[in-house]
Amino acid sequence: MAKSEQFQLLQDRKGMVWDIILYLPTVTGLGLAATIFWYGKDNQNLAYLLLFLACFFLYQGIHRILGRLMLLPKAPVALDISKKRVLLKLKNGENTELVKDLRYYSDYAGKSFGLTGMDLVGEKRQFVFHKGQFGDEENFKRVGAALKIYA
Secondary structure (H helix, E strand, C coil): CCCCEEEECCCCHHHHHHHHHHHHHHHHHHHHHHHHHHHCCCCHHHHHHHHHHHHHHHHHHHHHHHHHCCCCCCCEEEEEECCCCEEEEECCCCEEEEEEEEEEEECCCCCEEEEEEEECCCCEEEEEEEHHHHCCHHHHHHHHHHHHHHC
16 A cells, blocks of 8 residues: 555444444343332342443443444544554544554454554544445445554
């Protein structure tokens, strides 16, 4: 890869639907179980644990869905990949340049990947990208091939 490759990200609406299908029953079930244990007076300590888990999954699910839709201010909207650095354009207009300790983590299913590294300020940054954000299979494979040097 002699020059840099640029990729524009899209909103992953199909992935968002799957996340809703995954997180909604989980949060509802945990919340319902917490309510049953709280009012049943059987085990209120378990109710606290289940409520904590329900809140955790709720926050995680909201963050994941908003990240897929690129509605968060620090969500990446474009990638520029070269041998020495990865430049990410964020939704709020800022650019983040990962220049040190870059690592590429692909999942085994081939549907998402993680990217970590230090920016110019020395702050560690982590990003997760999903297959649906690249539009088609070809772009996703090109990104994976371009980032293999950081694996």
